[in-house]
Amino acid sequence: MPRPRSEDRRNAILRAATRVIASQGLGTATATIAKEAGVSNGSLFTYFDTKAKLLNELFLALKTEMSAAATADLRAGDAPREQVRHMWTQWWRWATANPDKRRALAQLQVADDITADTHRAASLAFSGIAGLLERSRANGPMQDVPLGFVLTLVNAIAEATIDEMIREPAEAEARGSVAFEAIWRVLAGSSTAPTA
Amino acid sequence: MPRPRSEDRRNAILRAATRVIASQGLGTATATIAKEAGVSNGSLFTYFDTKAKLLNELFLALKTEMSAAATADLRAGDAPREQVRHMWTQWWRWATANPDKRRALAQLQVADDITADTHRAASLAFSGIAGLLERSRANGPMQDVPLGFVLTLVNAIAEATIDEMIREPAEAEARGSVAFEAIWRVLAGSSTAPTA
Amino acid sequence: MPRPRSEDRRNAILRAATRVIASQGLGTATATIAKEAGVSNGSLFTYFDTKAKLLNELFLALKTEMSAAATADLRAGDAPREQVRHMWTQWWRWATANPDKRRALAQLQVADDITADTHRAASLAFSGIAGLLERSRANGPMQDVPLGFVLTLVNAIAEATIDEMIREPAEAEARGSVAFEAIWRVLAGSSTAPTA
Amino acid sequence: MPRPRSEDRRNAILRAATRVIASQGLGTATATIAKEAGVSNGSLFTYFDTKAKLLNELFLALKTEMSAAATADLRAGDAPREQVRHMWTQWWRWATANPDKRRALAQLQVADDITADTHRAASLAFSGIAGLLERSRANGPMQDVPLGFVLTLVNAIAEATIDEMIREPAEAEARGSVAFEAIWRVLAGSSTAPTA
DNA sequence: CATGAATGAGGCTTCATTCAT
DNA sequence: AATGAATGAAGCCTCATTCAT
Numbered sequence: 104m105p106r107p108r109s110e111d112r113r114n115a116i117l118r119a120a121t122r123v124i125a126s127q128g129l130g131t132a133t134a135t136i137a138k139e140a141g142v143s144n145g146s147l148f149t150y151f152d153t154k155a156k157l158l159n160e161l162f163l164a165l166k167t168e169m170s171a172a173a174t175a176d177l178r179a180g181d182a183p184r185e186q187v188r189h190m191w192t193q194w195w196r197w198a199t200a201n202p203d204k205r206r207a208l209a210q211l212q213v214a215d216d217i218t219a220d221t222h223r224a225a226s227l228a229f230s231g232i233a234g235l236l237e238r239s240r241a242n243g244p245m246q247d248v249p250l251g252f253v254l255t256l257v258n259a260i261a262e263a264t265i266d267e268m269i270r271e272p273a274e275a276e277a278r279g280s281v282a283f284e285a286i287w288r289v290l291a292g293s294s295t296a297p298t299a
Numbered sequence: 300m301p302r303p304r305s306e307d308r309r310n311a312i313l314r315a316a317t318r319v320i321a322s323q324g325l326g327t328a329t330a331t332i333a334k335e336a337g338v339s340n341g342s343l344f345t346y347f348d349t350k351a352k353l354l355n356e357l358f359l360a361l362k363t364e365m366s367a368a369a370t371a372d373l374r375a376g377d378a379p380r381e382q383v384r385h386m387w388t389q390w391w392r393w394a395t396a397n398p399d400k401r402r403a404l405a406q407l408q409v410a411d412d413i414t415a416d417t418h419r420a421a422s423l424a425f426s427g428i429a430g431l432l433e434r435s436r437a438n439g440p441m442q443d444v445p446l447g448f449v450l451t452l453v454n455a456i457a458e459a460t461i462d463e464m465i466r467e468p469a470e471a472e473a474r475g476s477v478a479f480e481a482i483w484r485v486l487a488g489s490s491t492a493p494t495a
Numbered sequence: 496m497p498r499p500r501s502e503d504r505r506n507a508i509l510r511a512a513t514r515v516i517a518s519q520g521l522g523t524a525t526a527t528i529a530k531e532a533g534v535s536n537g538s539l540f541t542y543f544d545t546k547a548k549l550l551n552e553l554f555l556a557l558k559t560e561m562s563a564a565a566t567a568d569l570r571a572g573d574a575p576r577e578q579v580r581h582m583w584t585q586w587w588r589w590a591t592a593n594p595d596k597r598r599a600l601a602q603l604q605v606a607d608d609i610t611a612d613t614h615r616a617a618s619l620a621f622s623g624i625a626g627l628l629e630r631s632r633a634n635g636p637m638q639d640v641p642l643g644f645v646l647t648l649v650n651a652i653a654e655a656t657i658d659e660m661i662r663e664p665a666e667a668e669a670r671g672s673v674a675f676e677a678i679w680r681v682l683a684g685s686s687t688a689p690t691a
Numbered sequence: 692m693p694r695p696r697s698e699d700r701r702n703a704i705l706r707a708a709t710r711v712i713a714s715q716g717l718g719t720a721t722a723t724i725a726k727e728a729g730v731s732n733g734s735l736f737t738y739f740d741t742k743a744k745l746l747n748e749l750f751l752a753l754k755t756e757m758s759a760a761a762t763a764d765l766r767a768g769d770a771p772r773e774q775v776r777h778m779w780t781q782w783w784r785w786a787t788a789n790p791d792k793r794r795a796l797a798q799l800q801v802a803d804d805i806t807a808d809t810h811r812a813a814s815l816a817f818s819g820i821a822g823l824l825e826r827s828r829a830n831g832p833m834q835d836v837p838l839g840f841v842l843t844l845v846n847a848i849a850e851a852t853i854d855e856m857i858r859e860p861a862e863a864e865a866r867g868s869v870a871f872e873a874i875w876r877v878l879a880g881s882s883t884a885p886t887a
Numbered sequence: 888c889a890t891g892a893a894t895g896a897g898g899c900t901t902c903a904t905t906c907a908t
Numbered sequence: 909a910a911t912g913a914a915t916g917a918a919g920c921c922t923c924a925t926t927c928a929t
Contacts, residue, residue, distance in 0.1 A: 108909070109909095128411045130411070132901075132902055132903080133902075133903060133904085134902075134903090134912095142910085142911095143910060143911040143912055144903095144904095144911085144912065144913095145904090145905085145906085145910070145911055145912060145913090146909080146910055146911070146912095148903085148904070148905085149909070149910080153903085153904085154902095154903065154904090209409065210409065213405065213406065213409050215323075215324040215326070244477075244480055244481075244484070245477070245481075248473075248474070248477050252460075252463055252474065252477075255459045255460075255462075255463055256456055256459055256460070256478070256481060258459070259455035259456055259458065259459035260452055260455055260456065260485075262455065263451045263452055263454070263455035264448075264451075264452070266451075267448055267451055277444075278444070278448065281440075281441070281444050281448075282452070284440055285440075285441075285452060285484075285485045288440075288481075288484040288485060288488060289456075289481045289484060289485060292484060292489075293489070302890085302891070302892050302893075302927080302928050302929055303891090303892080303929080304891085304892065305892085308892095308893095326919095328918075328919060328920080329919080329920065329921085330918095330919080330920090338893085338894095339893060339894045339895060340894080340895060340896090340920095340921090341893070341894055341895060341896095341921085341922080341923085342892075342893055342894070342895095344920090344921065344922085345891090345892060345893075348921095349920085349921085350919095350920070350921090501888095520803045522803070524922075524923055524924080525923075525924060525925085526891095526923075526924090534889085534890095535889060535890045535891055536890085536891065536892095536924095536925095537889070537890055537891060537892090537925090537926080537927085538888080538889055538890070538891095540924085540925070540926085541888070541889080545924085545925085546923095546924065546925090601801065602801065605797065605798065605801050607715075607716040607718070636869075636872055636873075636876075637869070637873075640865075640866070640869050644852075644855055644866065644869075647851045647852075647854075647855055648848055648851055648852070648870070648873060650851070651847035651848055651850065651851035652844055652847055652848065652877075654847065655843045655844055655846070655847035656840075656843075656844070658843075659840055659843055669836075670836070670840065673832075673833070673836050673840075674844070676832055677832075677833075677844060677876075677877045680832070680876040680877060680880060681848075681873045681876060681877060684876060684881075685881070694906080694907050694908055694911090694912070694913050694914075695908080695912090695913080696912085696913065697913085700913095700914095718898095720897075720898060720899080721898080721899065721900085722897095722898080722899090730914085730915095731914060731915045731916060732899095732900095732915080732916060732917090733900085733901080733902085733914070733915055733916060733917095734913075734914050734915070734916095736899090736900070736901085737912090737913060737914075740900095741899085741900085742898090742899070742900090
């Protein structure tokens with residue numbers, strides 16, 4: 104990955120893409136993204152060879168950022184249940200605080216341009232979350248399925264809930280609690296931690 | 300007495316759109332859809348004024364078909380848990396038996412061209428499923444949240460699972476069972492039916 | 496000219512074309528004309544082989560009607576000046592009373608689809624007007640130019656004036672008088688009849 | 692410092708449009724214009740957002756050029772009659788020397804795509820001619836009508852004559868003289884200048 | 888003959904990408 | 909490297925005309 108001169112410009116483009124994809128969808132012209140970034144349309148292509156490459160990198164960046172936000176400040180000593188609760192709270196706080204990023208991510212998740220490789224890399228970025236889920240499902244009803252499947256399910260619940268929160272911001276806290284209990288039941292089968 | 304507008308042709312176009320969207324995405328040209336349907340380019344527009352209208356109608360048709368498949372043959376006398384199991388089984392059987400429809404549906408669900416009106420009509424088509432979920436969550440941990448949110452969560456789990464099944468068809472049955480238990484825990488909180 | 500069954504339908508199409516061309520221009524689709532006429536789009540083509548033919552016939556019909564209106568009730572015994580005045584008055588009265596026809600005619604006059612033959616036939620329809628002008632220019636300043644050129648000039652003044660009248664209906668009468676004197680000066684060189 | 696937008700290219704497009712509209716009418720495809728201009732299809736749209744905008748600008752340019760040609764070299768000291776004669780001569784000389792421009796102009800004059808704004812701007816471009824006519828009609832039979840109407844009439848005679856000249860180039864000079872006298876009679880009422 | 892669906896050739900315009908400056 | 913004009917391949921849709929009923 105040879106880095107062209109200005110990391111700033113590069114990031115400006117990514118940020119602009121996030122904004123503009125959130126509001127206008129993936130169909131947005133590269134020229135629009137460039138203008139939003141305050142960059143000439145030709146310049147965009149010195150930072151990203153291709154629109155598809157830009158989208159792939161953006162997807163990865165957003166997914167990584169989201170994962171980092173979710174797994175920040177986890178206290179290793181806490182019970183899994185508390186750790187999951189903490190993670191989930193940070194997850195949806197990040198998402199509702201960054202609705203453009205969330206919206207862009209949602210579009211990218213299903214975009215044809217995102218390659219299988221990128222999807223693989225993205226799930227790697229989720230390894231922090233995956234690790235926690237791994238510990239949390241131990242001894243529970245999900246103990247025998249592939250971890251990836253568990254992650255898929257939790258992710259689905261999380262994203263559905265976040266979308267609902269964005270639609271109905273006043274209820275965000277309430278939905279967050281309900282969703283946490285649901286996630287925990289999916290993972291651990293009851294409201295008590297698996298080890299108890 | 301001119302050549303009457305043919306329901307067959309219309310359906311041929313919808314089926315062609317399903318196939319071609321499943322494999323090439325929503326960006327597919329209308330000309331491609333028309334050719335796949337064995338119909339002239341212009342003819343497509345006598346059945347659907349607009350590409351967007353075609354997509355909206357297709358979305359509604361697929362969603363309706365899926366819902367009908369899922370809710371067929373429910374025995375009113377059965378316990379909710381059994382009914383949900385039955386419904387879920389039919390749901391994923393339909394989806395895995397119709398991967399093109401499933402894939403097209405997944406794309407359409409997030410397409411910008413799908414109107415709010417269409418989404419509303421689509422959720423109406425889901426009222427059979429919604430009704431069953433309503434009965435199933437009674438007295439459980441989800442009793443106090445809007446039904447729409449419950450539906451959203453169950454739908455998310457279902458679709459995530461189905462995607463996984465399509466990726467790994469050999470494990471479909473196994474995943475189906477695990478997912479059912481997860482759905483039930485989300486709805487009812489434990490593996491037993493809600494207390495009468 | 497083999498006449499298909501219903502002369503009525505034919506005329507309905509011509510009338511519809513007049514209306515719709517007046518308001519939407521020559522670009523109007525044949526289907527729009529047919530609908531306005533209360534006729535199926537295919538039927539239009541049994542009355543007029545081609546859109547171009549329809550336009551040509553319409554042009555001729557309108558031009559003929561206008562000429563007939565202008566030359567009705569001329570009293571052979573009157574002085575040329577009075578006959579021209581009478582003709583001009585009937586001309587613009589017809590035009591302002593039939594703004595759609597006038598507008599359609601104006602568009603057709605410059606349409607690419609109108610053939611040289613049709614233009615020739617149209618000037619034949621103007622022979623009544625031409626004859627009067629021929630008598631009126633005798634001995635005047637226009638006596639030595641081709642009659643066609645005289646007709647062209649008078650026609651130009653007439654149409655420009657009529658367009659102005661349609662734009663400013665309240666001034667129609669006043670403009671009519673001024674224009675008549677101008678026409679007469681062009682033809683006869685002064686306000687007195689040529690023979691005097 | 693990218694390749695600067697070239698005035699040459701812009702003009703090439705306008706010239707190409709003139710040629711091609713003169714010979715094929717306003718229906719000409721933008722692609723045809725672009726090819727005639729030696730420019731890529733898409734490039735045309737960097738100079739003119741829209742076909743309609745191109746037509747409007749072309750109309751204005753041609754009208755302005757024609758007016759400038761007509762009013763060049765007027766000697767302020769000359770009598771109005773001589774000035775009008777001079778102007779008219781330059782007018783038809785320009786028109787017959789530039790038949791494509793004349794023909795294109797005639798089509799554009801009646802095109803639906805030409806805005807009211809453009810028409811307004813075009814009459815502004817005619818202010819030189821209008822001023823001269825204003826002085827020429829003083830004390831004559833046209834002294835009490837709006838100047839715009841006078842302009843309309845003179846313009847109508849002029850254009851009708853020019854069309855005739857293009858049809859019959861050998862007679863251009865003769866028609867020019869006759870038309871001048873006719874114009875002057877319309878304006879001033881007789882062959883002598885308006886009484887001082 | 889009437890009807891209106893079917894056809895398919897274009898038309899205008901957009902847009903990712905390239906290239907001259 | 910930055911800029912923004914240049915390119916030309918599509919894409920959606922319209923419409924005159926034909927044809928099955």
